[in-house]
Amino acid sequence: MNEKNNIIVEATPYFIAAQSAPEKDRYVFAYTITITNKGEVPAKLLSRHWLITDANGKIQEVRGEGVVGEQPYLRPGETFRYTSGAMIETPVGTMQGDYTMRSDDGDSFNANVPRFTLSIPRTLH
16 A cells, blocks of 8 residues: 555444334445545545445445535545445445545545445344
8 A cells, every 4th residue: 555645444334223114125324434544645535436235235336426515635644524324125235435536646546445234233243
């Protein structure tokens, strides 16, 4: 990993029972993403790419500009946190993806979002 461009992404998912309808195969999850610039150069998040997979193997691919309507600019050591959501048809699934970033020196690079699990409580141990 190039030390000058080093973006760390962490995810914390949680189940939203009030918006879910298991009898209709509707499971709603929120997730809080924390993006930290551990590199040496400021960088701007330009776009997102997600793969959301349910337990049946159904994949939703999501691409878009920025996150939650923003394109955060992170100086070295700065963190940006946001919360968003996803809906799947099974009680368990996964999300993974990446953010396209551009550093102040003109480099474009991807910041990986490691796979995380969406799971209703008491489903996984």
